[in-house]
Amino acid sequence: MENPVAVGVDGSASSLEAVGAAAHEAGLRGVGLRLVHAFGWPSMHLPPGGPPWNPAMAGVRELVDGTLAKAEQRAREVAPHIEVTREVTVGEPLIVLEIESRTASLLVVGSRGLGAFGSLLLGSTAAHLAAYGRCPVLVVRGRENPCGPLLLAVDGSPAGEPAVEFAFAEAALRGADLVALHVWNTWSEPASEGPVDPLNVVADAERLREQEQRALDETLSPWQRSRPLVSVERRLVHSRIRPALIEASRDAQLVVVGTRGRGGFKGLVLGSVSQALLHHAHCPVAVVRDEKAT
Structure with a gap:
């Protein structure tokens, strides 16, 4: 079977759009979907107590689980029959998703995530993966015309x-x-x-x-x-x-x-x-x- 479709999830509106697109692609290919959340502590506002890289500490696990649950719900709305798996990894999103691209048939990301500056049209993660991803990278932006070519x-x-x-x-x-x-x-x-x-x-x-x-x-x-x-x-x-x-x-x-x-x-x-x-x-x-x- 072909390798799964992977999608970066960070809880932003852009990443939820990417999840929908990724689920559609997984359904077309008849493969599974991997929801990948990179636990990059420099960009997160974490509660005090415990090392910042420990996703099991109070409050953070609930935050991550809620983000992934919402993403999985979106995926199943688009493609109810695909297999959906979750991957929570400690590390910089750029590096984590680049590694994911080595075993994915397609990597899907939003054009801008939570860490993107408001004035930027394209987030750093999407730009980096488009350049260095090992598989085709789909950046979800603009407005798709489903009837178009x-x-x-x-x-x-x-x-x-x-x-x-x-x-x-x-x-x-x-x-x-x-x-x-x-x-x-x-x-x-x-x-x-x-x-x-x-x-x-x-x-x-x-x-x-x-x-x-x-x-x-x-x-x-x-x-x-x-x-x-x-x-x-x-x-x-x-x-x-x-x-x-x-x-x-x-x-x-x-x-x-x-x-x-x-x-x-x-x-x-x-x-x-x-x-x-x-x-x-x-x-x-x-x-x-x-x-x-x-």
């Missing part, structure tokens, strides 16, 4: 292949259409030396468009052959990459993106496109890391 950000790079595989599998599980969006532009091209011939500029742009269309087709064709029941719309757009993807996410039920694409700087774990979607997408975002590249 899945949106796949295609960049044509080898590092993006796991995201393509995940998107096709997820579309099949949900019975949803898949929009594969590849955005290209010429603004990042180096300026030519000497006078510019307008005819050459047009020819170069058309040649580049053909290359990008070929890259999109080559990326999708093998997966469409292996999953013929998934309806795919290939969409090639000449625009700025980040604004185009964010705008396209308005009608989507989920955006799927890799951690880094062709334009990512070497050494960066999470690319600028992934970061932009995590901060500004209008629906949940799944970030799929390429383990071979890292």
